[in-house]
Structure formats: structure tokens, C-alpha cells
Amino acid sequence: xxxxxxxxxxxxxxxxxxxxxxxxxxxxxxxxxxxxxxxxxxxxxxxxxxxxxxxxxxxxxxxxxxxxxxxxxxxxxxxxxxxxxxxxxxxxxxxxxxxxxxxxxxxxxxxxxxxxxxxxxxxxxxxxxxxxxxxxxxxxxxxxxxxxxxxxxxxxxxxxxxxxxxxxxxxxxxxxxxxxxxxxxxxxxxxxxxxxxxxxxxxxxxxxxxx
Amino acid sequence: xxxxxxxxxxxxxxxxxxxxxxxxxxxxxxxxxxxxxxxxxxxxxxxxxxxxxxxxxxxxxxxxxxxxxxxxxxxxxxxxx
Numbered sequence: 456x457x458x459x460x461x462x463x464x465x466x467x468x469x470x471x472x473x474x475x476x477x478x479x480x481x482x483x484x485x486x487x488x489x490x491x492x493x494x495x496x497x498x499x500x501x502x503x504x505x506x507x508x509x510x511x512x513x514x515x516x517x518x519x520x521x522x523x524x525x526x527x528x529x530x531x532x533x534x535x536x537x538x539x540x541x542x543x544x545x546x547x548x549x550x551x552x553x554x555x556x557x558x559x560x561x562x563x564x565x566x567x568x569x570x571x572x573x574x575x576x577x578x579x580x581x582x583x584x585x586x587x588x589x590x591x592x593x594x595x596x597x598x599x600x601x602x603x604x605x606x607x608x609x610x611x612x613x614x615x616x617x618x619x620x621x622x623x624x625x626x627x628x629x630x631x632x633x634x635x636x637x638x639x640x641x642x643x644x645x646x647x648x649x650x651x652x653x654x655x656x657x658x659x660x661x662x663x664x665x666x
Numbered sequence: 667x668x669x670x671x672x673x674x675x676x677x678x679x680x681x682x683x684x685x686x687x688x689x690x691x692x693x694x695x696x697x698x699x700x701x702x703x704x705x706x707x708x709x710x711x712x713x714x715x716x717x718x719x720x721x722x723x724x725x726x727x728x729x730x731x732x733x734x735x736x737x738x739x740x741x742x743x744x745x746x747x
Contacts, residue, residue, distance in 0.1 A: 457729060526697035532706065539701025582702040585710050599707040602718030602731040608739065619736035627740045 458515070458534035459577050460621040461608065462628055463508045466635070467615035470495055470506040474607035474616050478510070481578065481606035482595025488559040490575040491607055508607070508616045511536060511557035511575035519549035519558060533599070534621075535577040540593050543571040577618070578605040 470493050478484065478491045491510035497503040513536045520528040520536065527542035528549075549572060550558040561570040580597030583590035590597060598605060608618030617624045708728035712718045718735075720727035738744050 523697065526700045529699040529701065531704065542701045579707065582704040585705050600710045601713055601716060602720060602728065604735050614739055614741060617739050623733065623736045
């Protein structure tokens with residue numbers, strides 16, 4: 456069973472915002488709502504600038520699902536977190552709960568009225584009939600039902616942003632890292648827990664496991 | 667006499683019940699989705715003008731199509747094709 460995930464390779468992302476544009480175009484996202492954003496750290500610092508493309512990460516144990524007071528979230532069999540806009544009350548709890556700032560709220564009117572929540576759907580639409588006008592107007596394009604991957608990942612010019620089954624995406628990324636010749640400082644123990652004392656070696660990976 | 671003893675015993679049991687401790691933390695219960703049911707991506711037929719190929723309703727063939735699409739993201743294998 457596939458578990459759909461995004462992975463952004465910070466070594467490859469060139470902050471072109473092609474993924475943001477592709478998402479907005481493909482799903483006709485309204486003004487003021489960005490389902491995907493490119494975040495840059497150390498901007499302008501030579502050698503230290505890194506960019507990463509962020510959207511809904513379709514968490515395995517999604518906090519937005521846990522806090523929603525009207526239970527409008529659901530998870531598809533492919534691990535995509537979706538929601539029913541007809542049920543959403545626009546309370547904003549999911550926005551506070553999400554560590555990635557994925558839930559977005561369209562604001563309209565003179566007083567900035569907060570509308571119903573909008574977020575990345577992994578280009579999987581919503582609980583309306585697939586490929587219908589109602590689904591497109593509420594949730595955007597349903598590319599998964601067309602046998603395609605999300606537009607942001609497929610449009611990425613440097614293939615920094617990868618989307619798809621977590622195992623496949625991780626395999627592509629792992630191969631890249633091995634070819635680069637960088638080890639734990641790029642991914643794995645060192646990234647998660649820091650390098651530790653100078654000269655200290657990270658503990659050996661358990662035998663018989665992938666990572 | 668027995669009646670007084672019974673009352674004292676009842677009072678003692680009642681007093682001990684105050685020593686019990688109640689759970690102060692609310693138990694988290696995952697909510698259940700209340701919205702409309704959704705269909706699966708593989709329940710649709712492939713678009714006529716697209717290159718995608720799978721059998722409508724067959725999840726395995728749809729996953730094969732998606733896996734092929736995923737492999738195109740790896741430029742090393744794509745270049746070898």
C-alpha cells in the first residue's frame with residue numbers, strides 16, 4: 456500500500472518557485488492562499504543559503520485531524536490527508552496544530568472574513584465526484600485519478616521536490632545522497648541528533664534494516 | 667449496638683472513598699470522519715487522450731501506473747530508458 460509523501464532536496468532547490476506557480480495554476484488557488492511555499496534560510500549568505508518547498512506533509516498521525524472539532528478530515532487509502540469543505544467551519548484550529556502552516560484560509564470582504572480551510576490535496580481532489588466541476592472548484596484538480604502525481608513535484612525543474620510513495624521517494628533520495636558522497640551530515644543520525652562530540656562516530660545502523 | 671457499628675463502618679467506607687484518585691487528564695479519542703464518502707482514484711477510467719494506462723477498478727494496475735510515473739522523477743533511471 457502506497458503512503459503518499461513529499462520530500463524536498465535542499466541541496467537541489469534553487470528557489471525558483473516553480474512548484475508554487477504550478478500548484479496555483481493547476482488548482483486555480485485564489486489570491487491570498489498558497490498551498491505551497493518555498494522557505495529559504497540564511498538568505499544571501501554564500502554557501503549557507505538553503506531553500507525548501509513546504510506544503511501539507513500528509514502526516515501519518517496528522518495533528519489537524521486530531522484537533523478538528525467537526526471531524527472534517529479523512530485519510531485516503533494512499534495516506535493522503537483530505538478534508539470536506541462542506542463540513543469545515545473555518546475555526547482555524549488546524550492552522551494552530553499544523554507544524555508546517557499548511558492550512559490556509561481565504562480572506563474576503565471588508566473585514567477579512569475567514570473562509571473555509573484550504574490546503575494541499577496531493578492533487579487528489581476531495582470528497583466530491585472525481586474530476587467533477589464541484590470537486591475542481593472546491594479542491595482543485597484530481598491528478599491522482601488521472602494516474603498522475605502532484606503538479607508541483609512533476610514540474611520541479613531540478614527534481615528537488617519529489618512526490619509519491621514514501622518508499623520510492625526515499626529510495627531516489629538515498630541514491631542521490633550516496634552518489635554525492637555525503638553521509639550522516641546530510642541525512643540520518645547526524646541530522647536528527649546533531650554531530651555530537653568532535654570525532655565521535657554515530658552508532659552503527661541495525662543490521663538487516665534499510666535505514 | 668450493631669446499628670451504630672454499621673453506621674460507623676459505612677461512614678468509614680464513605681470517608682475512604684475520598685482518598686481515591688480520579689484521572690485528571692482527559693482521554694484522547696480520535697474523532698470519526700463526518701463528511702461525505704470519497705471515491706478511490708483507481709475507480710476512474712484513464713483519460714482517453716492521456717498516456718496513462720490502468721484497468722478501471724483495479725488498484726494494482728493503477729499503482730503500477732503511479733509507480734512508473736514516480737520512476738520518471740529519478741533522472742538516472744529516466745536517462746537509461
